Amino acid sequence: MSDVRIDDLPVRDELRGKSPYGAPQLDVPVRLNTNENPYPLPEPLVERIAERVREAARNLNRYPDRDAVELRTQLAKYLTDTSGHEVGLANVWAANGSNEVIQQLLQTFGGPGRTAIGFEPSYSMHGLISRGTGTGWISGPRNEDFTIDLVAAEKAIAENRPDVVFITTPNNPTGNAVPPETVLALYEAAQAAKPSMVVVDEAYIEFSHGDSLLPLLEGRPNLVVSRTMSKAFGAAGLRLGYLAAHPAVVDAVQLVRLPYHLSAVTQATALAALEHTDTLLKYVEQLKSERDRLVSELRAAGYAVVESDANFVQFGLFEDSHTAWQKILDRGVLVRDNGIPGWLRVSAGTPQENDAFLDAVRELKKEQSA
Numbered sequence: 001m002s003d004v005r006i007d008d009l010p011v012r013d014e015l016r017g018k019s020p021y022g023a024p025q026l027d028v029p030v031r032l033n034t035n036e037n038p039y040p041l042p043e044p045l046v047e048r049i050a051e052r053v054r055e056a057a058r059n060l061n062r063y064p065d066r067d068a069v070e071l072r073t074q075l076a077k078y079l080t081d082t083s084g085h086e087v088g089l090a091n092v093w094a095a096n097g098s099n100e101v102i103q104q105l106l107q108t109f110g111g112p113g114r115t116a117i118g119f120e121p122s123y124s125m126h127g128l129i130s131r132g133t134g135t136g137w138i139s140g141p142r143n144e145d146f147t148i149d150l151v152a153a154e155k156a157i158a159e160n161r162p163d164v165v166f167i168t169t170p171n172n173p174t175g176n177a178v179p180p181e182t183v184l185a186l187y188e189a190a191q192a193a194k195p196s197m198v199v200v201d202e203a204y205i206e207f208s209h210g211d212s213l214l215p216l217l218e219g220r221p222n223l224v225v226s227r228t229m230s231k232a233f234g235a236a237g238l239r240l241g242y243l244a245a246h247p248a249v250v251d252a253v254q255l256v257r258l259p260y261h262l263s264a265v266t267q268a269t270a271l272a273a274l275e276h277t278d279t280l281l282k283y284v285e286q287l288k289s290e291r292d293r294l295v296s297e298l299r300a301a302g303y304a305v306v307e308s309d310a311n312f313v314q315f316g317l318f319e320d321s322h323t324a325w326q327k328i329l330d331r332g333v334l335v336r337d338n339g340i341p342g343w344l345r346v347s348a349g350t351p352q353e354n355d356a357f358l359d360a361v362r363e364l365k366k367e368q369s370a
Contacts, residue, residue: 032347033336037234052268064264090247098228098241107256110135118166146174161193168201175308204310206232221246291348316343331360
């Protein structure tokens with residue numbers, strides 16, 4: 001067959017020249033590049049998953065619960081218990097990972113002739129999914145310390161009048177949280193420009209030093225908070241994301257959901273995990289402690305570090321970040337090069353994995369200083 005490239009195909013113009021999302025998957029002793037929870041699920045939970053999946057398997061000849069009522073009820077309970085803000089079944093929607101949640105929101109409130117804005121560097125899938133749904137993407141400003149430049153952001157919203165505004169807190173890949181007052185100011189700016197949906201991406205909120213912004217939903221029907229079970233629940237392989245919002249938003253996204261989009265096996269597995277919330281959140285506390293240790297040790301070694309409220313740390317500064325990435329990899333540790341000049345990102349791992357990483361970057365600092 002003759003060589004055919006993507007650009008030789010009749011793909012949409014906004015997809016030409018773009019690269020798919022992904023991170024290197026390399027077989028190295030220590031992998032700290034994808035913000036996974038490093039702790040395997042505890043054995044009692046594994047057994048409970050097996051039990052629930054076995055029960056679900058008996059009815060796999062039937063379609064799953066289309067509305068995932070039991071799962072959404074338990075997700076609402078989890079949000080209420082951990083945030084102190086009352087959330088009910090009607091406020092929650094679930095999908096295959098937070099990426100599908102974002103996709104459904106953009107299919108509903110974005111699309112051809114509409115635009116979305118995010119403040120970069122941030123989670124790259126916001127822009128990728130926007131383009132994938134035919135939604136125009138606008139890259140909003142940040143300060144040099146990676147905080148949102150509120151004045152510039154309000155100006156960008158007023159000038160561009162986007163239909164969807166993304167705010168990621170804690171922010172990925174930088175790790176810093178967005179203050180509630182900034183979120184409120186951006187929400188008001190978005191509503192003043194024209195009624196717009198504001199999506200607060202809280203994928204890493206369980207690792208934050210601060211509180212969830214769920215209470216801000218009260219009285220704000222155009223505000224959405226998205227979450228995932230991939231990080232805090234140690235269930236990246238499950239692919240379960242969810243949102244909390246006004247019931248009208250939950251009704252709206254169901255206009256674009258695929259029929260029976262959440263399998264019976266996915267629902268059963270997620271329900272089992274929610275039964276073990278207390279145990280899983282203890283692992284979160286360990287990772288928060290390790291995250292804080294990474295920040296402290298990196299600074300002690302002479303690196304610049306962005307304050308982190310996530311389960312990862314952005315550190316630098318390097319003259320050539322990709323070369324530094326390779327030298328750390330040569331020492332058996334895989335971190336993430338996000339393409340931000342001068343910076344790399346490391347996920348918090350087990351104490352042993354973090355020790356190996358710290359040994360590698362200390363050796364690198366000595367090499368650079370020699």
